[in-house]
Amino acid sequence: MAEVTDLILSVLRQAWLALAGGLAAVAVLALLSQTLRAAAGSALSARFWVWQAISAGAAVLILALFGLLGAPALAQAANQALPGSSGCGPVAELGALAAALIAALVALRLLRTTFAAGGSAPLSGALVEAAEAVFGMLLASAATPLAAHFLGAC
Numbered sequence: 001m002a003e004v005t006d007l008i009l010s011v012l013r014q015a016w017l018a019l020a021g022g023l024a025a026v027a028v029l030a031l032l033s034q035t036l037r038a039a040a041g042s043a044l045s046a047r048f049w050v051w052q053a054i055s056a057g058a059a060v061l062i063l064a065l066f067g068l069l070g071a072p073a074l075a076q077a078a079n080q081a082l083p084g085s086s087g088c089g090p091v092a093e094l095g096a097l098a099a100a101l102i103a104a105l106v107a108l109r110l111l112r113t114t115f116a117a118g119g120s121a122p123l124s125g126a127l128v129e130a131a132e133a134v135f136g137m138l139l140a141s142a143a144t145p146l147a148a149h150f151l152g153a154c
Contacts, residue, residue, distance in 0.1 A: 005097045012104040019111045020068055027064035031057055067111050076103070106133030 034057035041049025109129045 009104050016108050023067050030060040072107050102136050
């Protein structure tokens, strides 16, 4: 079972790296676009265009930094904050593996939400994803041993 979990975790890591690369590329292109827009506004003496480009560039930079630095830190902190499972044998391992898989999915979902935050989804969606993930990790690590105890597996 550990081999399958390692395989799934490695696939999720590769997916996270692909999304992170895409987010970095889009952020660089958006910053270049805003820089050119600010230069054009400056050449035309349009102060409003310059300030609009500066604020949009700052927003893109903040979103990219949150996605690339904040999402992994949130997923890692949530994974480390959960106490160790007190179940028995393979049931305890199953709870820990489920929590690790959910943490990997959380990092991927946070980055995807941040990637879409520039378009239609608000940044608060990323925080809702984090809360859902922490709750899911808590259920996976706590409910599995409890269910095994009530079913008589331990």
